[in-house]
Amino acid sequence: MKLSRRRLVMGTLLGTAFGALLILLVGQFVDFQTLSSDLKPLVSTEPAGGSLSLPLRKFEWKTRTPHPWELKYPYPYPFLVTHPNKCKGPRGAPFLLMLVMTRPQDVGIRQAIRQTWGNETLVPGVVILRLFVLGLPQPLFAEKLQALLEEEDREHGDLLQVGFLDTYHNLTLKVLMGLEWMARYCPSVQYVLKVDSDVFLNPSFLVRQVLQPNGPPRPNFTTGYIYTNTGPLRNPAFKWYMPPELYLQDKYPPYCGGPGYVLSGSLALRVLAVAQTLKAIYLEDVFVGLCLQRLGVKPTPSSPEAFLMFRLQYEHCAFHRLALVHHFQSQELLQIWPDFQRVNRTCNVA
Ligand SMILES: *[C@@H]1O[C@H](CO)[C@@H](O)[C@H](O)[C@H]1NC(C)=O
Ligand SMILES: *[C@@H]1O[C@H](CO)[C@@H](O)[C@H](O)[C@H]1NC(C)=O
Ligand SMILES: *[C@@H]1O[C@H](CO)[C@@H](O)[C@H](O)[C@H]1NC(C)=O
Ligand SMILES: *[C@@H]1O[C@H](CO)[C@@H](O)[C@H](O)[C@H]1NC(C)=O
Numbered sequence: 001m002k003l004s005r006r007r008l009v010m011g012t013l014l015g016t017a018f019g020a021l022l023i024l025l026v027g028q029f030v031d032f033q034t035l036s037s038d039l040k041p042l043v044s045t046e047p048a049g050g051s052l053s054l055p056l057r058k059f060e061w062k063t064r065t066p067h068p069w070e071l072k073y074p075y076p077y078p079f080l081v082t083h084p085n086k087c088k089g090p091r092g093a094p095f096l097l098m099l100v101m102t103r104p105q106d107v108g109i110r111q112a113i114r115q116t117w118g119n120e121t122l123v124p125g126v127v128i129l130r131l132f133v134l135g136l137p138q139p140l141f142a143e144k145l146q147a148l149l150e151e152e153d154r155e156h157g158d159l160l161q162v163g164f165l166d167t168y169h170n171l172t173l174k175v176l177m178g179l180e181w182m183a184r185y186c187p188s189v190q191y192v193l194k195v196d197s198d199v200f201l202n203p204s205f206l207v208r209q210v211l212q213p214n215g216p217p218r219p220n221f222t223t224g225y226i227y228t229n230t231g232p233l234r235n236p237a238f239k240w241y242m243p244p245e246l247y248l249q250d251k252y253p254p255y256c257g258g259p260g261y262v263l264s265g266s267l268a269l270r271v272l273a274v275a276q277t278l279k280a281i282y283l284e285d286v287f288v289g290l291c292l293q294r295l296g297v298k299p300t301p302s303s304p305e306a307f308l309m310f311r312l313q314y315e316h317c318a319f320h321r322l323a324l325v326h327h328f329q330s331q332e333l334l335q336i337w338p339d340f341q342r343v344n345r346t347c348n349v350a
Helices: 002-045 050-064 107-115 139-156 168-185 203-211 265-275 284-295 316-320 330-341
Strands: 079-081 096-101 128-136 159-165 191-196 199-201 260-264 324-326
Touching: 079 139, 096 168, 096 203, 107 128, 107 139, 107 330, 128 168, 139 159, 159 168, 168 191, 168 265, 168 284, 191 199, 191 265, 199 330, 203 260, 260 265, 260 284, 265 284, 316 330
Parallel strands: 096 128, 096 191, 128 159
Antiparallel strands: 079 159, 191 260, 199 324
16 A cells, blocks of 8 residues: 555656656747747837846846845834843943854753853953843744743843844844943943853953953953954855955954954944944854954954863863853863862962
């Protein structure tokens, strides 16, 4: 029974395929015939311009349809969940604002970050402010997730939700909206950290060794892992593929790697202002680099081992001597954190 049905299906499929092939061949033959015999009269009897209008219209359509990764910016995206007064807390103007990029569904990741490096009171005497920046969930999950997000925010008061779809290719918009929040509600913050959620961060090292609260103010300061002499990947198979329609030049300016970089508050404001005059691209770290280039500001090198863009196996003392390591999942963070927090006088940090 099964066998014969399968045979029947196969037969039908083959028959259909053969039939389609036949139609295609005959169609092409007929087409060719009519075209070759009618070529002259067809063109000459067309109303003037008629034969030209079709390809022209196609071209117009092509130029008017934006590339799917093109970003609408500047644009008045709303803050859907926000905290206008977060910066005016009793502890005074913050030293460091952490803008942590997460997706709406990353509830567990945010919780792990709050319990580990995102803890605002980890560095004594220094006011740190944490905000998770996220966009809109995929429509399919929107209703349920939105209710959960609002509950999460009631409990922790640290979500900044912006009104566009949260996708990888909209990450630049999330970073820019984080800076817009800063410009509007926290313009006197000393430093802004843009950080991804899949990293290990050592806030003490970042604050004491890299940012140095007791040093002189550095209005043009930005640092991280600095990429130089890179350019767009033109093979669509790569995650960071850059279509020439979106970025034509074959070099990127120097830029700080996306997993984590710092800008002084005043530089962040100027980056935001110049961002509104440039064509935004979806690689947010490269785009910030383009803004810096336009401002004539170069990233300041940190010690070469302070911001690691590759994974490094956890080791207590080594991790006390750096600011950031890329590729740490929340489970690993929770696992290593108690050991990392243990006071160990055998490490020489500075
Ligand atoms: C944050 O760090 C402080 C100081 O180390 C600690 O007392 C507090 O329990 C931590 N908070 C969380 C949520 O882990
Ligand atoms: C970015 O967000 C906009 C607004 O929600 C959405 O229409 C667009 O599809 C998103 N772009 C990408 C590339 O995901
Ligand atoms: C910061 O950089 C700008 C160039 O964009 C320059 O005009 C300004 O003098 C610099 N400020 C300091 C304090 O170096
Ligand atoms: C301190 O760190 C060193 C090197 O990582 C390690 O061998 C030692 O066991 C640690 N001591 C404590 C008390 O954690």
